[in-house]
Amino acid sequence: MLNNMEAEEKKSLNFIEEIMEEDLRSGKVNSILTRFPPEPNGYLHLGHAKSLCINFGLAEKYGGKTNLRYDDTNPSNEDVEYVDAIKEDIKWLGFEWDKELYASDYFEQLYEWAEKMINDGNAYVDDQSQEEISENRGTVETPGIESPYRNRTPEENLKLFREMRDGKYAEGEKVLRAKIDMASPNMLMRDPIMYRIKYVDHHRTGDKWCIYPMYDYTHGQSDSIERITHSICTLEFDVHRPLYDWFIEVLEIFPSHQYEFARLNLTYTLMSKRKLLGLVEDGIVSGWDDPRMPTLCGARRRGYTPEAIKMFCDKIGVSKREQLIDIQLLEWFVRQDLNARSNRYMVVQDPLKVTISNWPKGKVEWFDCPLNPAEPEGPSRKVPLSGELYIERADFMEEPPKKFFRLRPGGEVRLKYTYIIKCDEVVKDSEGNIIELICSYDPTTNPKTGEWRSVRGNIHWVSGEHARKITIRDYDHLFTLADMSQVPEDKDYKDFLNPESLVIRKGLAEPALLEDKSDIPVQFERSGYYVPDPDHTEAEPVFNKTVSLKDSYKAG
Ligand code: ATP
Ligand code: MG
Numbered sequence: 001m002l003n004n005m006e007a008e009e010k011k012s013l014n015f016i017e018e019i020m021e022e023d024l025r026s027g028k029v030n031s032i033l034t035r036f037p038p039e040p041n042g043y044l045h046l047g048h049a050k051s052l053c054i055n056f057g058l059a060e061k062y063g064g065k066t067n068l069r070y071d072d073t074n075p076s077n078e079d080v081e082y083v084d085a086i087k088e089d090i091k092w093l094g095f096e097w098d099k100e101l102y103a104s105d106y107f108e109q110l111y112e113w114a115e116k117m118i119n120d121g122n123a124y125v126d127d128q129s130q131e132e133i134s135e136n137r138g139t140v141e142t143p144g145i146e147s148p149y150r151n152r153t154p155e156e157n158l159k160l161f162r163e164m165r166d167g168k169y170a171e172g173e174k175v176l177r178a179k180i181d182m183a184s185p186n187m188l189m190r191d192p193i194m195y196r197i198k199y200v201d202h203h204r205t206g207d208k209w210c211i212y213p214m215y216d217y218t219h220g221q222s223d224s225i226e227r228i229t230h231s232i233c234t235l236e237f238d239v240h241r242p243l244y245d246w247f248i249e250v251l252e253i254f255p256s257h258q259y260e261f262a263r264l265n266l267t268y269t270l271m272s273k274r275k276l277l278g279l280v281e282d283g284i285v286s287g288w289d290d291p292r293m294p295t296l297c298g299a300r301r302r303g304y305t306p307e308a309i310k311m312f313c314d315k316i317g318v319s320k321r322e323q324l325i326d327i328q329l330l331e332w333f334v335r336q337d338l339n340a341r342s343n344r345y346m347v348v349q350d351p352l353k354v355t356i357s358n359w360p361k362g363k364v365e366w367f368d369c370p371l372n373p374a375e376p377e378g379p380s381r382k383v384p385l386s387g388e389l390y391i392e393r394a395d396f397m398e399e400p401p402k403k404f405f406r407l408r409p410g411g412e413v414r415l416k417y418t419y420i421i422k423c424d425e426v427v428k429d430s431e432g433n434i435i436e437l438i439c440s441y442d443p444t445t446n447p448k449t450g451e452w453r454s455v456r457g458n459i460h461w462v463s464g465e466h467a468r469k470i471t472i473r474d475y476d477h478l479f480t481l482a483d484m485s486q487v488p489e490d491k492d493y494k495d496f497l498n499p500e501s502l503v504i505r506k507g508l509a510e511p512a513l514l515e516d517k518s519d520i521p522v523q524f525e526r527s528g529y530y531v532p533d534p535d536h537t538e539a540e541p542v543f544n545k546t547v548s549l550k551d552s553y554k555a556g
Pocket of ligand 1: 233265
């Protein structure tokens with residue numbers, strides 16, 4: 001009998017952890033070996049982060065290892081650019097793979113096994129065209145029709161298969177198929193194609209091969225060659241599992257096992273590499289690392305931290321049921337992480353000029369302000385105050401409603417970290433627009449040296465003569481539809497692009513911002529978290545908005 005605590009612990013395991021613990025306990029496996037198998041045909045996205053956290057995270061938890069294996073059997077879409085980017089992203093998340101491997105390294109072995117299958121009567125060369133093969137596969141209700149070439153002798157099949165390898169046939173002229181069951185209720189078991197002819201160079205094997213193995217004939221065997229104990233993939237592969245097991249069984253090789261979990265879907269987000277490539281190719285985004293992209297390089301450029309992404313993956317857990325996760329939950333973790341760690345600066349984005357009429361002419365006073373208010377005695381930055389400054393236009397109202405605690409005619413606010421000012425006069429242009437406020441300051445209210453006097457409003461500001469101009473790229477969701485799996489048939493995903501997903505703003509920043517040395521985003525006080533973009537230079541500072549301070553998500 002389990003005591004209560006053990007029962008508690010048991011309950012909090014996810015289903016893959018339960019399987020792993022049971023396999024270790026029963027001695028079915030001695031140690032855990034998983035693999036992460038990206039196809040190098042695009043950049044990794046947040047969905048892959050979930051898969052990485054499961055594969056690497058669980059192996060780590062049980063003292064096992066994880067291989068990085070490129071699933072590179074389709075040379076037409078693959079590229080070394082992607083191979084390198086994938087490694088960079090995995091390292092960025094903080095995971096370390098055991099071996100770096102390529103399914104293409106197994107081409108020779110796979111070929112030998114195909115000959116064995118031919119000799120054993122488990123595979124045959126089919127001359128039917130692609131269309132005939134699809135047509136004769138049947139439907140879910142009706143069985144398929146056996147190919148007229150299905151009963152070729154092993155000798156004949158071997159000769160033809162070798163000729164396929166030697167380049168004797170054109171693309172599409174012949175394929176190698178597994179001989180299973182044309183009446184199987186699982187369509188994938190109806191004599192699936194193992195090899196097709198492709199005269200395409202491969203990013204690793206060059207022009208050595210003109211026949212390439214299909215995913216199903218490669219994946220399980222690659223797992224088996226590496227002696228992967230738990231081959232974890234997304235739910236759509238569950239129909240492939242019987243075939244995965246069948247190949248391992250007829251080849252009598254190490255029995256790896258496949259387990260499926262639900263893929264991550266996020267609101268207002270698409271994570272299909274093909275569709276993301278479409279956005280890049282059409283110039284809708286600036287590249288794979290555009291901060292609006294759900295790619296890991298995009299998230300990095302946006303200022304999302306690996307810590308936040310991993311906490312998020314941990315929170316959503318591992319399940320068997322497809323779900324759509326609110327993107328605000330991810331933002332919530334980003335905000336949590338940055339709130340604890342980021343340096344604070346003041347930046348005014350919609351400036352209104354303020355002149356302090358009683359400020360001594362030419363005087364500049366420097367204030368020591370904490371970089372993080374949670375540590376008032378911790379590291380600080382120096383902030384200059386002079387007689388001309390800028391505040392946020394939204395922090396003043398000429399005719400404010402009742403609960404407006406910021407500046408109003410005749411009213412007082414504190415300039416954050418410094419003195420209390422009072423608005424004495426509102427200056428307007430000929431069209432009645434407010435262009436300046438004339439205020440006076442109370443020199444007795446310096447928070448460090450003066451007497452404490454409390455006012456409700458506490459607003460951020462920058463000194464006019466010291467302000468640095470910056471450009472801010474403010475991002476919103478790339479799409480307007482919350483559930484992008486619901487794009488209607490007669491529409492395209494590009495019909496749901498958000499025209500305001502990128503808004504360029506200007507800002508006036510306190511000078512210390514541009515000397516910040518932190519490697520995570522900074523907080524613009526009362527606004528949000530921002531990170532210098534790779535386009536950022538000293539002469540032309542550019543910041544990306546990572547996430548706003550306020551949040552409408554209620555974390556459960
Ligand atoms: P896409 O559909 O975006 O092209 P993919 O499934 O083709 O992605 P792969 O490179 O084949 O991408 O995937 C590598 C691993 O990541 C696979 O095990 C796959 O199941 C997993 N994976 C891909 N997308 C997601 C997702 N949204 N959530 C969780 N895991 C995912
Ligand atoms: Mg894939």
